[in-house]
Amino acid sequence: MNSAKRVSEIKKNIAIMGGTFDPIHNGHIETAKETAAWLNVEQLFFLPAHLPPHKNTTTASAKHRTAMVNLVCQQQSLFQLDNRELKRHSASYTVTSLREIKQEQPNSRVFFIIGMDSFLNFTLWHQWQTILSLCHIVVNIRPGYQLNQINTATQKLLKSHQIDDLAEIKQQDAGGIIFHQNQSLNISSSEIRQQLLSNKKQNNHLTECVHHYIIEKKLYQK
Numbered sequence: 001m002n003s004a005k006r007v008s009e010i011k012k013n014i015a016i017m018g019g020t021f022d023p024i025h026n027g028h029i030e031t032a033k034e035t036a037a038w039l040n041v042e043q044l045f046f047l048p049a050h051l052p053p054h055k056n057t058t059t060a061s062a063k064h065r066t067a068m069v070n071l072v073c074q075q076q077s078l079f080q081l082d083n084r085e086l087k088r089h090s091a092s093y094t095v096t097s098l099r100e101i102k103q104e105q106p107n108s109r110v111f112f113i114i115g116m117d118s119f120l121n122f123t124l125w126h127q128w129q130t131i132l133s134l135c136h137i138v139v140n141i142r143p144g145y146q147l148n149q150i151n152t153a154t155q156k157l158l159k160s161h162q163i164d165d166l167a168e169i170k171q172q173d174a175g176g177i178i179f180h181q182n183q184s185l186n187i188s189s190s191e192i193r194q195q196l197l198s199n200k201k202q203n204n205h206l207t208e209c210v211h212h213y214i215i216e217k218k219l220y221q222k
């Protein structure tokens with residue numbers, strides 16, 4: 001085999017964290033940093049959902065939510081915004097975004113990062129089997145959500161797809177599910193929206209630029 005061929009076969013690892021980010025908070029940011037370090041990737045893409053498939057509504061518009069994610073990305077070179085879902089006007093199915101990403105970067109190995117709460121419903125996701133053919137799923141343990149809450153379909157899925165070793169999952173292009181235990185912060189966007197309703201001046205769970213943006217644009221008020 002010549003060296004050009006060997007180089008072209010080297011997979012680029014890509015980490016993607018999708019979410020509603022209504023708003024993006026330190027739980028997302030710290031989890032993203034830790035998981036990126038653990039996966040040993042130089043870049044992590046935040047993928048804000050325009051119309052989150054399993055949420056009836058959002059409080060802030062997709063434009064504002066994406067703008068807040070963008071502010072965080074501008075502060076840290078590790079992070080990059082992927083705003084492709086903003087450009088689509090139908091439900092923001094992950095499978096559609098992953099198909100596009102794999103088409104753009106066929107030589108990549110994609111790690112899609114989700115929290116345990118999202119994973120508990122994974123077998124309800126649109127074309128979840130196809131998702132597993134396009135990426136690996138990294139599930140971050142999140143306080144309050146336990147693996148013993150999974151349904152039978154997910155238990156079956158884990159039997160055939162769970163991989164416990166990071167080195168082993170990197171041998172495959174896709175189809176693995178791996179759990180990651182990090183120093184999860186017990187924070188959620190819904191709690192933060194509640195806090196913002198009662199005390200707008202200070203919030204320890206938001207980065208300063210995001211908090212400023214929220215105040216400036218008068219988001220999450222009554």
Ligand SMILES: Nc1ncnc2c1ncn2[C@@H]1O[C@H](COP(=O)(O)OP(=O)(O)OP(=O)(O)O)[C@@H](O)[C@H]1O
Binds near residue numbers: 020115118187188189
């Ligand atoms: N504190 C956290 N630690 C680890 N993962 C998290 C945390 N908060 C959110 N996530 C994960 O990040 C992704 C995007 O989450 P999302 O934007 O829905 O935030 P959320 O805090 O769960 O929002 P909400 O409270 O409105 O449901 C999901 O996969 C979710 O599981």
Ligand SMILES: O=C(O)c1ccc[n+]([C@@H]2O[C@H](COP(=O)([O-])O)[C@@H](O)[C@H]2O)c1
Binds near residue numbers: 020125
């Ligand atoms: O594609 C789906 O059917 C699907 C269903 C639920 C959630 N997702 C994705 O999972 C990520 C986390 O979603 P959420 O609703 O917890 O913010 C985000 O990227 C969503 O688009 C995707």
